Amino acid sequence: METLRIRDLNFRYPLSDKKALQDISMDVDTSDFIVVCGKSGCGKSTLLRHMKKNMMPYGELAGEIYYRGKPLAELSDRMSAAETGFVQQDPDNQIVTDKVWHELAFGLESLGTDNKTIKRRVAETASFFGIQTWFRRETALLSGGQKQMVNLASVMVMQPKLLILDEPTAQLDPIAASEFLKTVYRINREIGTAVVMSEHRLEEAFTMADKVAVMDEGRMIFCDTPEKAGIFLSKEPRNDMFYGLPSVMKIFAETEEQGNAPLTMREGRIWLEGFLKKRMTGRAEENEDAEDREEHVNAEDIAVKIRGLRYRYDKGSHDILQDTDLEVRKGEWFSIMGGNGTGKTTLLKAVGGLIRPQRGNIEAAGKIAMLPQNPQALFTEITAEEELLEALYYTKASDSEKAEKIEKTLELMELRHLRKTHPYDLSGGEQQRLALGKIFLIDPEIILLDEPTKGLDAFFKRTLAGIFRTLTSRGITIVMVSHDMEFCAENSDRCAMFFDGEVISADRPEEFFSGNNFYTTVSNRMAREWFPKAVTYQEVVECIKKAI
Amino acid sequence: MVRPYREVKILFRDGLGENSEFAGYHPAVNLTYFVFVIGITMFSTNPLFLTASFAAAWIYSVILRGKKAVRTNILFMIPVMVVMTLINTFFTHNGSTVLFYVNTNRITLEALVYGFAASVILSAVIIWFTCFNTVMTSDKFIYLFGRTWPVFGLLLSMTFRFIGLLKNRYREISDGQKCMGRDAGKSFMMKARQITKEISILISWSLEASIETADSMEARGYGLKGRTFFSLFRFTAKDRAVMIWTVIFGGISLAGCILKKTVMYYYPSLEFPQPDMMTAVTLTAFVLLIFIPVIIDIYGEIKWKRSESEI
Numbered sequence: 008m009e010t011l012r013i014r015d016l017n018f019r020y021p022l023s024d025k026k027a028l029q030d031i032s033m034d035v036d037t038s039d040f041i042v043v044c045g046k047s048g049c050g051k052s053t054l055l056r057h058m059k060k061n062m063m064p065y066g067e068l069a070g071e072i073y074y075r076g077k078p079l080a081e082l083s084d085r086m087s088a089a090e091t092g093f094v095q096q097d098p099d100n101q102i103v104t105d106k107v108w109h110e111l112a113f114g115l116e117s118l119g120t121d122n123k124t125i126k127r128r129v130a131e132t133a134s135f136f137g138i139q140t141w142f143r144r145e146t147a148l149l150s151g152g153q154k155q156m157v158n159l160a161s162v163m164v165m166q167p168k169l170l171i172l173d174e175p176t177a178q179l180d181p182i183a184a185s186e187f188l189k190t191v192y193r194i195n196r197e198i199g200t201a202v203v204m205s206e207h208r209l210e211e212a213f214t215m216a217d218k219v220a221v222m223d224e225g226r227m228i229f230c231d232t233p234e235k236a237g238i239f240l241s242k243e244p245r246n247d248m249f250y251g252l253p254s255v256m257k258i259f260a261e262t263e264e265q266g267n268a269p270l271t272m273r274e275g276r277i278w279l280e281g282f283l284k285k286r287m288t289g290r291a292e293e294n295e296d297a298e299d300r301e302e303h304v305n306a307e308d309i310a311v312k313i314r315g316l317r318y319r320y321d322k323g324s325h326d327i328l329q330d331t332d333l334e335v336r337k338g339e340w341f342s343i344m345g346g347n348g349t350g351k352t353t354l355l356k357a358v359g360g361l362i363r364p365q366r367g368n369i370e371a372a373g374k375i376a377m378l379p380q381n382p383q384a385l386f387t388e389i390t391a392e393e394e395l396l397e398a399l400y401y402t403k404a405s406d407s408e409k410a411e412k413i414e415k416t417l418e419l420m421e422l423r424h425l426r427k428t429h430p431y432d433l434s435g436g437e438q439q440r441l442a443l444g445k446i447f448l449i450d451p452e453i454i455l456l457d458e459p460t461k462g463l464d465a466f467f468k469r470t471l472a473g474i475f476r477t478l479t480s481r482g483i484t485i486v487m488v489s490h491d492m493e494f495c496a497e498n499s500d501r502c503a504m505f506f507d508g509e510v511i512s513a514d515r516p517e518e519f520f521s522g523n524n525f526y527t528t529v530s531n532r533m534a535r536e537w538f539p540k541a542v543t544y545q546e547v548v549e550c551i552k553k554a555i
Numbered sequence: 556m557v558r559p560y561r562e563v564k565i566l567f568r569d570g571l572g573e574n575s576e577f578a579g580y581h582p583a584v585n586l587t588y589f590v591f592v593i594g595i596t597m598f599s600t601n602p603l604f605l606t607a608s609f610a611a612a613w614i615y616s617v618i619l620r621g622k623k624a625v626r627t628n629i630l631f632m633i634p635v636m637v638v639m640t641l642i643n644t645f646f647t648h649n650g651s652t653v654l655f656y657v658n659t660n661r662i663t664l665e666a667l668v669y670g671f672a673a674s675v676i677l678s679a680v681i682i683w684f685t686c687f688n689t690v691m692t693s694d695k696f697i698y699l700f701g702r703t704w705p706v707f708g709l710l711l712s713m714t715f716r717f718i719g720l721l722k723n724r725y726r727e728i729s730d731g732q733k734c735m736g737r738d739a740g741k742s743f744m745m746k747a748r749q750i751t752k753e754i755s756i757l758i759s760w761s762l763e764a765s766i767e768t769a770d771s772m773e774a775r776g777y778g779l780k781g782r783t784f785f786s787l788f789r790f791t792a793k794d795r796a797v798m799i800w801t802v803i804f805g806g807i808s809l810a811g812c813i814l815k816k817t818v819m820y821y822y823p824s825l826e827f828p829q830p831d832m833m834t835a836v837t838l839t840a841f842v843l844l845i846f847i848p849v850i851i852d853i854y855g856e857i858k859w860k861r862s863e864s865e866i
Contacts, residue, residue, distance in 0.1 A: 061773050088776030100767035105715035106694060112785035116705070117776035125785040143787075147719025162775065361730050377734035383760045384731030387752060398735070431763050449736055 008076050010169050010201045011035035011058060016070035018053060023066075027053045029225045031070070035169065035203055040195045042212045042233075043205040045222035046247055046466055047434040051205040054222070055173050058203060060087040075168075089118060092162035092170045092200075096177045096462070098154035102146045107138065110146055110157055114165040132164040136190065150347075152183025156190065163194060170194065172204040177435065177462035181490040182347055185211055207464040210253045210529065213237075214270050221248060237268040251465030254493065254530040254544045261548040275533040279551075283537060286555040300517060308337040309372065310453055310484040311358060316367035318350075318357060327353045328364060329508030335453075337372065340475060340485045341513075342495040344526065345505035351488040352457055354505065358486065359455050373452025373484075380457050382442035386430040391422055391441050394430055398448040412448060419477060420444040421470060436467030440474065447478070454478065456487040460494050472498045496520055496528045496542045517542050570621030573692050576855030577848035578619075581794040582695035584801065589687045591805035592845050596679050599817040601828055603838055605675050611845040612682040618852050619689045628682060636674040643670025651824045669821040686848075694786075701784035708784050721761065728756050797847065804844040811837025 011034070018028040027050050035041060035058075043051050056062045057072060060082050072079040074091075095101055104110045111132060115125045133139050136156055141149070146157065155175060162170065172191065176184035188208070192215045195202045206212040213219065219236035221229040223246075229239050237253075240246045241260030249257070255275030259268045264282065269275040316331040327350040335341045345351050356362045358369055359377035379385065388394045395413045402409070417423045420440040425433060430441060439459060446454060460468050468491075475485055475498065488505075489495055495502050496516045503513035504526065512519060520527040520542045521535065530544045538550040572578075578585065596608040616624040643666055645657070650665025693715045701708020732753060772778075811817055816837045820826040828834060 059774065062770065085776065085779055088774070088779065093771075093774040095767055095771065097764070097767055099720060100764040101771035102716065102720075103768060103772055104709070104712040105697075105719065106712070108787055109694075109697075109712055109785070113772075113777075114775035116709075116783050116785050117779050119779070119781035119783050121783060122785055125783070126787075129785070145719060146716060147723060158771075165775070356730075359734055361733055374736070376736060379727065379731035379734055381727060381731075383763070384728045384756065385735065386759070387756055401737075431759075446735060455734075 009034045009036050009073075010039070010075060011203075012071075012073040013057070014071040014073075016054075016057065016072065017068070018057065018064075018070075019067040020064065021066050026225050027066070028057070031227050033220060033227060033230055035201050038195065038199040038201055040192070040202045040215055040217045041204070041220060041230075042209070042216040042218070043203065043220045043222060044207070044209060044212075044248060044251065045205075047436060047464055049222045050225040051222055052173050053225075054227075055093075055171050055203060055205060058169070058171050059091040059093050060084070062093055085118065088114070089165045090168050092165065092167035094155075094158050094162055094170070094172045094175050096174045098151050098158060098178055101158045102154060105145055105147070107144050107146055107149070107157055108133075108142050111138075111161045111164050113161055118165070128164050128166075132160050136160040136163075150183070152179050152186060155179060155183070155187055159187070159190065159194075163198075163200075167200060169201045169203070172202065172206075174205050174207065174462070176206065176208055180347060180458065180461070181208075181492075184208055188212065188215065191215075207251060207462070209251045209465075213253050213256070221246075233270060234267045237270075241268075247466045250469060254528065254547075255533060257544045258530065258533070258547050258551070261544075262551055272529050272533050275529075276536075279534060279537070283551070283554060300515070309334055309370075310337040310339070311335040311372075311486065312370040313358070314368055316354070316357060316364045316369070318353060318362065318364040326508055328357065328367075331367070331509055333503075333510045333513070335484055335486055337484055338479050338482045339501060340479050340499045341487065342499040342502045343486070343488045343505050343510065344490065344492065344495060344502060349505050350508055351505045354510075355455050355457055355486065355488050358453075371453055374450060375453045375455065376446045376449055376451035377455035378439075378443055378446050378457065378459060380461065382438040383431070385442050385445055386438075389429055390427050391430060391433070392417070392426040394441060395444055395448060398445040402449070416444045416448055419447070420474060434467075435462045436464070436471065439463065439467075439471065443474070451483065453484045453486065456485060456489075458489055458491075459487060460489060460491045468494060492520075492526070492528050493530075493543070496531075497545075517546075568621050570617070570619050570624060571852060571856070572619060573689060575619060575690075575848075575852045577851045578690045578692075580797060580851075581788055581790050582691070582698050583790070584794050584798050585690050585695065586699060587798065587805070588801050588844075588847060589683065589691070591801065591809065593680060593683050593687070595805075595808050595812050595817065595841065596676065596683065598812055599676070600672055600821070601817050601819045601834075602672065603834075604817045604841060605672060605679065607838070607842050608683075608845055609675050609679040611842075611849065612679045612686065615686050615849050615852075616682050618849060619686055624685070627685070632678040632682070636671070636678055639674035639677065640667065640670040643667070643673060649822045665821050665823070665825055668825060672819075672821065690848075695788075698784075698786045698788055701786065705782045705784040709782075721757065724760060725753065725757050728753050728760070797851070801844065801847060804840040807840035808837055808844055811840070817841075 013031055013033050016028055016031040017026055019026045031054060043054065045051050053064060056064050060079055061084065074082055102110055103113055108129060111129045112125050115128060133142050136159070138156065138160055141153065146154065149157065176187050179187060188211050191202060191204065194200050204212065213233045216233050218230055219233045220227055221236060221240065229236060237256040237260065240249045240252055253270065255270065255272060256268045258275065259278065262282070269278040311333065313331060313333040316328045317326055318328040319326045331354060343351050343354070353362070355377065357364050358371070359375055386394060388397050392413060395416055396409065399409050399412065417426055420443060422437065422440055422444065425437060430438060433441060459471065463471065472494070479485055487499065499516055501513055502516050502519040504511045512522065514522070517540045520531050521539045528542055530547045531542045534541055534547045534550070538547060541547040541550045592608070599605055599608065613628060616628060644662060647666040648661045648663065650663030652664035653661045654664055654667070655662055697708050697711045700711055732749065737749060811833060814833065816834045819828050
């Protein structure tokens with residue numbers, strides 16, 4: 008018997024003339040792992056919410072949903088609460104209580120379980136999720152990754168048969184995200200809970216999924232194995248979702264090979280070796296490596312110059328920044344990468360003037376503005392347009408001048424069609440752009456970005472990259488802190504690693520990544536034996552095409 | 556080898572705080588103890604009881620909070636006591652022993668002594684409450700309320716959660732504003748406008764976020780009938796022993812208190828209580844009651860140090 012059976016599901020939100028879901032039929036079998044993907048706003052969340060009785064949105068509904076053979080609507084509230092787990096996007100908002108242990112017990116308390124049973128269940132759950140060492144901590148003091156792990160654990164403690172996750176890793180940095188996804192995979196494989204998850208990070212999700220469902224404008228256009236999904240999305244004309252595919256699959260698709268696509272880096276490497284052996288023409292020994300990229304930055308002017316920066320949060324702690332030196336040129340897009348807690352964000356805050364370093368100096372040629380990690384931290388108005396006007400509050404200009412500026416910014420941020428929308432109704436990527444627009448309006452010459460690609464799908468990332476490019480071409484300098492290696496490799500002018508309070512190995516991306524062994528893109532790892540300087544998937548594809 | 560002097564020195568530096576031995580006992584034990592001690596202290600005017608309570612409060616607060624307690628106890632309590640004594644001396648004219656006259660007002664010995672005694676009561680109670688604050692952490696409160704009324708326990712827990720959350724969020728917002736070059740500025744109007752803006756962002760953000768919190772609660776069955784309340788506290792044999800001790804000696808002290816053995820009359824003239832049998836019993840019981848945490852904490856600390864040095 009399937010865990011969930013959906014037949015001809017149609018749904019329309021009140022006051023909307025477009026259907027949010029159209030003719031959706033799908034099965035979730037026992038212990039299935041299904042990844043739902045699609046562009047932002049395609050109806051993924053709406054679909055997932057229909058899978059749990061008390062999460063269903065209000066609106067016009069037609070079609071049938073069965074949970075283990077019974078109509079979902081007839082399921083008792085108690086059963087629904089216990090047997091279907093639901094984890095949402097934001098790690099903070101889902102936490103209800105002040106202590107980790109209490110949060111884990113919350114669901115069981117609701118069900119009226121007795122103290123002894125709760126204790127046992129909480130104990131075993133905490134052990135499974137590796138929470139035991141911070142079991143008594145306050146929830147407000149946890150990191151984002153830990154918070155989301157608590158959210159997952161506090162659902163799993165009720166022993167659900169079906170686990171629904173709505174973009175659970177969108178707010179996490181890639182390292183925490185990867186750990187989270189691995190835990191979800193473990194739940195599926197070791198406990199047998201069926202999983203339905205919507206996700207942007209397909210690179211990892213694809214290797215875990217039994218089935219991939221692709222949604223577009225409320226329809227489910229595809230639902231089958233990940234290998235087939237890769238082929239489906241690679242078909243011309245390219246679906247927007249193509250850019251979200253794992254790099255290995257993209258490279259495979261671009262070479263127009265037939266057959267089953269490789270999924271993991273390892274499979275990709277094996278495939279590429281065979282492929283090159285088979286197809287390489289003539290001079291097999293001397294592959295042409297990727298060409299050096301053309302330089303965007305010509306100016307030698309320095310925009311930010313940092314010398315001997317030292318900072319520690321309080322007297323007793325160690326130095327987060329230790330004699331940090333850094334030079335960023337004008338009009339450059341500079342990316343800083345590095346592990347969690349190394350002090351990347353601290354460095355950015357020091358440059359942005361949010362903290363005052365104890366020693367060293369920062370010279371900046373021009374006004375600095377910083378984009379906060381959560382765009383909501385900037386929103387005060389009720390429409391996107393007014394939001395931008397608010398940014399000009401202290402600017403001395405006539406109304407018509409202001410209106411013109413806003414118009415230009417809307418254009419630049421590709422938000423024209425959303426000018427009357429409430430900022431909170433925008434998707435993550437759109438909010439990010441609106442916040443960037445606000446920052447842009449105060450005419451900064453240097454923009455600091457902290458994880459700007461967090462929670463964005465591949466398509467929105469491309470849009471964002473385009474906007475950043477436009478800004479740098481106007482002479483604005485961008486200093487970005489990011490974990491997103493693919494994004495940094497594809498777009499930045501120079502990359503650097505931040506480690507132990509210092510900026511190490513600042514270099515052009517092709518040099519930077521080809522010099523690294525662990526800290527490099529999947530494409531580079533897959534093809535480095537043949538094309539060490541090819542860092543992005545496009546470069547690898549070019550090299551392969553040249554070689555054959 | 557235990558060297559008591561060094562142990563005590565270390566103990567006094569920062570205090571044991573909420574990790575002290577007594578604070579590790581069951582919340583019901585902690586609460587019962589403080590109810591007895593603070594209750595009886597408030598109604599005791601007998602100098603013997605006052606001295607005992609005041610001394611115990613001092614020692615316990617120093618054990619709990621170390622140097623900080625010494626500082627507040629001296630810098631805050633002594634001025635309070637002096638002022639209170641003076642006020643009573645100069646504004647109360649009861650009493651038979653006149654010391655001197657200010658204008659036509661009698662300044663009496665009784666008023667002076669009573670003012671001092673009252674100030675000792677007040678500062679003892681205040682110090683007891685600082686100890687109470689350190690020992691009774693938020694989760695103990697939540698537990699005590701949650702046991703009798705689960706929903707209220709949850710409400711408290713959510714409140715404590717929201718304090719942390721809102722603090723973090725507000726910091727993020729004000730950083731975000733600074734990122735835009737919006738510093739609070741110098742003039743009062745600018746500052747007021749900026750703070751209003753930040754609070755308005757905080758409210759709309761939090762309201763938006765609370766929808767998700769409500770979803771998450773409902774998804775985990777909030778609102779079903781028969782909610783229980785979970786806690787990590789266990790009532791062990793140790794707790795039972797200390798509870799019995801507290802109730803026996805607290806009970807005896809309370810009985811003595813009701814029988815007016817802990818009071819002394821100051822007006823019209825100082826009337827020192829006769830040292831009768833019942834007073835002696837009450838005092839002994841009271842001392843055995845109020846020094847419970849001091850004994851438990853010091854004993855626990857010595858045991859801990861000993862086991863540490865054995866490793």
